[in-house]
Amino acid sequence: MCAQLSNAVAVVTGGGAGIGEATCLRLAEEGTAVVAVDVDGEAAEETAATIEDRFGEDAQTLGLEADVADESAVESMAERVVDRFGRVDVLVNNAAIRVDPRPVTEADEESWDRILGVNLEGAAFCAKHLVPHMPEGGAVVNVASNGAAVGRPNWSQYDATKGALVSMTKDMACDHAPDGIRVNAVSPGWVITDHHLPDDEAEARSFFAEKTTPHEDGPGILKRAAEPREVADAIRFLASEEASFVTGTNLEVDGGLAAVGKGLEWDSFSSS
Template sequence: MFIALQNRQPGMQHELKVQPETTRLPSAQGRGDVLTLKEYEGANKLLDKIVVVTGGDSGIGRSVCVFAAREGAAGVVVAYHPSEKKDAEETGRMVEAEGADCYLLEADLRKGESVCKDLIQRTVDRYGSIDVLINNASEQHTTQKVEDLDSSVLESTFAVNVFAMLYLAKHAVPHMKRGAAIVNSASVVAYAGGGSLLEYTSSKGAIVSLTRALSQQLAPRGIRVNAVAPGPIMTPLNPATRDQENLDNWYKRTPPLGRIGQDSSYMTGQVLHPNGGTVVNT
């Protein structure tokens, strides 16, 4: 198996036997079964912006941080769990190699509003404002039977996945100007379900709803709020959650594209709705 089981939260990217692709995307020059990769090229879409990314140390979060820098961001805040310092430092090196300032902030989001408030305040103390908030940090556990539901696991999952998003938005919005944006990380399981991921699935459904509500509240202030709902993506979160049999089955249960996702080339058959904020139930 190419994945190193970790059996603890959060997962560590530096412990994976095979590293996910962070900055390279499939190239149109590929032929047949040969997958050709090329480096993502920025276009100054975030020129001089300040971007905050929770869970920015690894997986999707790491790619977001590096791409933000490559898109011209002036400062990238990598918020990470205390146990993920090694991964965060590597992300920091990658961000700085792109020419952006990188601010590593340790933050255990399970500890509530005070941690979220402090994260935002330290960001503002350094940069003065926030242009983009990426709520990417997630916690995931498996519960095979509802009778085995652990209240502490349920509370911890919602503390990271849902409550922290609202607390961070609460304290970030006063420092965001018209044109700023918030992006929340949901999941395909919010729509398709995830039988063994009871707590995680419930939290991701809540994220979809809070995103819609917050987007309506902040629209008059010119702040956009959206969510992404990725399918199975190769990040440290999965080997940290599943046992070997479960992980093998997860890897085999691939969608129509026939692979675990790494990037935007993983999107097909979907409808995007850039419609000014009208909620459509998809």
């Protein structure tokens, strides 16, 4: 069993923005020592600085640069984490990329190599080099996507990596249960991150409020997109002792999109 989050050490990849940044902040709220890892080293350091600003100079945090598709970079990152904290209790494999949406008949080898390298091999490399440093058990949370469950045109490459990640999660759970390590996945739907926001600050606030409020054309049952914090809350749960009997599962955090696809007009749903 992993340590309580207040005494835990967590590594979050893709921790410089979006769901990863929100997860770093959410775990830091629990008193967790948080390592933000990102291919953008400055963004990772900014997340660590935000944790210190928000939770005080005594907050245990570190921002590290690493391309998770590069195993040697992951190995070096893991060494720095262990040198600083001595162990790992929680690993959140959140780092991911998208490539230009296209059907497989138009996808080239380079785009396949890159998306598989980050989205799937990156999670495997991080587990390879960090899970052995969970001596008292721990928790791994792989961030997949509801694209693994819901078909859509032109997204075969991205969704294939996320479907494979869900499958790998189940096998990892079997592999590491004897070590007291739980492995689960979360599959977000549409989450509004900085990637989606206009550059203008006022327009960004308006866009965020609009898309995270239920509206007629919104996705799923709840008819809206999620805030990054809502996914981070689910990750925190799976990483915590509250989920002590949960392993090998995939938690859909998508407002019901995978349950109903794009269906349900808001008027008919709200009146039922």
